[in-house]
Amino acid sequence: MAKVIIYQIFTRLFGNRVEDCRKGGTLAENGCGKMNDFDAATLRRIKSLGITHVWYTGVIRHATVTDYSVHGIPRQHPAVVKGKAGSPYAITDYYDIDPDIAVDVDKRMSEFEALVKRTHKAGMKVIIDFVPNHVARQYRSVCKPEGVRDLGEDDDRNMHFSTENNFYYCWGQPFEADIDLHCGEAEAYSEVPARATGNDCFGNRPGRNDWYETVKLNYGVDYCDAGGRSEHFCPIPDTWNKMTDILLFWAAKGVDGFRCDMAEMVPVAFWAWATDKVKYRYPDIKFIGEVYNPEQYRSYINAGFDWLYDKVGMYDCVRDVICGRRRAGDITSQWQATDDIGGNMLYFLENHDEQRIGSDFFAGDGRKGIPGLMVSALMRQNPVMVYAGQEFGEHGMDEEGFSGRDGRTTIFDYWTVLAINHGYFNRRKLTKEEKALEQVYSKILNIALTESAVTDGLFYDLMYRNEAIGDNVYTFLRKSGNELLVIAANFSGNVADCGIVIPRHACEFLGIGESVHEGVELLSGDKDVFNIVSDSAVSVSIPANGGVVWKIIL
Template sequence: MFNIYQLFPRLFGNKSTNVQPNGTIESNGCGKFNDINDAALSSIKELGITHIWLTGVIRHATLTNYSEYNIPSSHPSVVKGRAGSPYAISDYYDVDPDLAESVSNRMSEFTSLINRIHSNGMKVIIDFVPNHLAREYKSVARPDHVKDFGSDDKNHLPFHKDNNFYYLPNQSFLPPRREESLYQSDKIYVEQPAKATGNDCFTAVPSLNDWFETVKLNYGIDYLDNHLTYFEPIPDTWIKMKEILLYWSEKGVDGFRADMAEMVPVAFWQWVITSVKGQYPQLVMIAEIYQPGLYESYLKAGFDFLYDKVCLYNRLHDVLIHGHAAESISSCWKMMEGYNHRMLRFMENHDEPRLASPRFFGDAFAALPTIALSAFMHSSAYMIYNGQECGENALGTMGFSGDDGRTSIFDYCHMPEHQRWMNGGAFNGGNLSYDQRNLRAAYKKILQERLKQPALLKGKFYDLMWANPWYTEFDPRNVFVFLRFSEEQNLLIVINFNRLESRTVRINMHNDAMELMKIDSSSEELYEAIDLFSESTPIFFRPNELPDKGIRVALRSSQYAVFELKKVLDNN
């Protein structure tokens, strides 16, 4: 079972409260590797977390100048935000100097963090960004035997199988114009010939909406000639990328979240995962992927988990925001049947708006039914984003990303609600409000029960919605009900998505469901349903009555209940 905590070090440890839009690292502050201390890690572990995904660790393009440390500076016209995008990698073998108290010792500080996470009983995941890199990529930390990207390229050719980049011969790159002063420079940015941009944009003049700060990497696909592939012999980019994965694995990294994995050929993934896992068999690989038609091939290539954004996240978004019927959730597991347990589920990450943001749902508590459903539906991986458990709402604008309901990944900013838990570095929740304490407790209970209850940890799933249509004293528009069961335990999970009204429903359960749970459907013995998430009175029932009389359950608005179904040992 994987419970992942996405932790953005730049944000996580930042104690500054007086931050300004487009502010510098000096004015706005920045979290450090060393801020993620044993107190923080112990508290994260107690939350029910098994893995920490450290986001934005690898050195990337930024407007902060570290040239005195022999780190190349970035031209402002090809950087997004003052701090820069953590997905515009400028050195795959280095870490972000922003995150170090001693820039010269930045790698040592990072490996110490890896060791602290391990000593607190958790594992480490970092980003692997294989599709693109910063326009001014230059490694100063690569091993001696490794050549830099593009160093041997034939840049007079648009495509060559062993070029690392795609070129636009006889054209100069022209970055999109931006008026803000921080992006201005007396020096003109020169890129001749122009390289193709990261989002498969083969023009020398990308727009502001393109990934203009990045360059597309060449894996042996000629996009300008009918996507012909040249995978034999192994292209140079493949070899360079394998070296990067091995480099970080050797430092103790336990897994990688592959950024935009679907934009890199599945043949590469099969080759590289097989090779790297041959040396590090416990390595975890997670794919950011948004095309369901590719899911099966990427799983077969060796990925352990895939993003479940397009299906379950989007469906729950529509239930929350657009009032879609709860019963429509059934289509999600059916679409993913056979590999639901291989999905990474979430309701927040750095790309999505905060649940508590008025730009999204605006109510962290009323969104908890989506957390419960996505966490309990299958034995899949589950993830929360730092600050989510405290109701972080991402109010206002901090720079490049604007006021979009997301905590900016491009700027030096902070997470005010998270800072209440951080409490000046004590990480004890000392400044949390009463509601925030209850919210964090709810997340803790959900995450811990995933690890504790046998039926959630390894049990099977059974959808009861088909047995409970609208005309049977049930409300499929607002309520979703399903079973999780194992040899040791049977659970009935009922979720009310209505944020304003309570619901009392009758839940019918037919013989096939009881047979799967190894409950005798003809039995007149007394059973009880005990809610593991409340101290409510048990609900008593007899199996032979379930197909017709069912179990009556009363739920408050936005309530979820997890009933353990057990035989009453003493009928008297």
């Protein structure tokens, strides 16, 4: 079994070289990364980090204030675009590639197809976003295949709800959001009748904190039925067919997986229907679900999802441990809560929605995330994800424009992430600390990728016999064949010299004989001799904000 290690890349930021970006700057002022920036050398560097899958975020055309009308792309009204670049989750054409990331706008699909081929040639798989719950307010496909009817094209706008409609309508009421509907334009943005907003706002007046730039898609659920929410799935709603066709379109382009945005806002019944059809034709394709309700995890896995975000469980816990708000030993209860579906849970410490580890709002130093990465990558066989720049300790403390200084890397603005720029295109500007952190990330991820004890081995949590060190240290075993890994992650800012008890049950369960064994620490290269005796302690020294991976041949 191969360990899946996903590298999320916000595509338009990754290759940008402009280092003096202006707050709220335009494309002309701040520049933009391109798909062609991912040349063979760059892809090799990504793969060498230990990556198996690249999630190219924001490749499908979405709303932007940049005018591409000369290329036949409809212009968007700035009142319903967040930021100059716009949100990649306000899709304007499901069948198109975003022009910002193309060198030749008129050949943008060809450039994407070439990117998929280059990524595959580099030995990695390709994941893109599928945004099923909502679209941009001015969605209009100009690239849809012949014979395809556009979303909303045949809707009866005099009906609030119909299974034949793709949108929900506030009939007789205009769109009156709590925003400036002119936004510098001579004519105000107009939408009559108003359509429901993406975050399940079914009135005609969404607030500025709503997803006002998006429109909710109708999957046959009447959220405003007089008797409460009701489902109407027979006959199959029109939206089901259209969205499944979109998945099949991109699968035919060679895409290996879909990260499904806000998957839990779309009914489980649709996912079971759609994933079955897609996997029938493309058996190896993967579906990643952004699902935050643990009570719904198993329903979405049964509906065809391969991996689900483990955000409210593992992420929240590990973050709290890093920040000193919880004990390291609390990690045990998180994996236990999903033990029956452990292989389906996607672990991560950063993504485009979350704050950077190095930000002032999280840990203030990317190096403090090392023990969290060790736990996430080495504890189980399930996939782990890294957000581009995380490996260099990117701070995320820029104030880019629409995105304020909030500890996150913007998804709304044209910008350059200096850590990425230096790490991939100007490495002489990397600091010693950034280079050292990248090296640690590479070692941990490649251990996860290549050590059979991690990819295929058994897991044994040692915390129930090591509560005394559980405030700051989390320790566990992995074993495959005659190879044993003793792993300990130290979330403290001080060196931890401690004894790790190997209980008798662990020796029996893993088949560890009591004897003296030589070991090598895979992160540092240090060597030592261990006398393993049931219910006795093994002495280890664990670096501050770091860890050890002792490999012992039994």
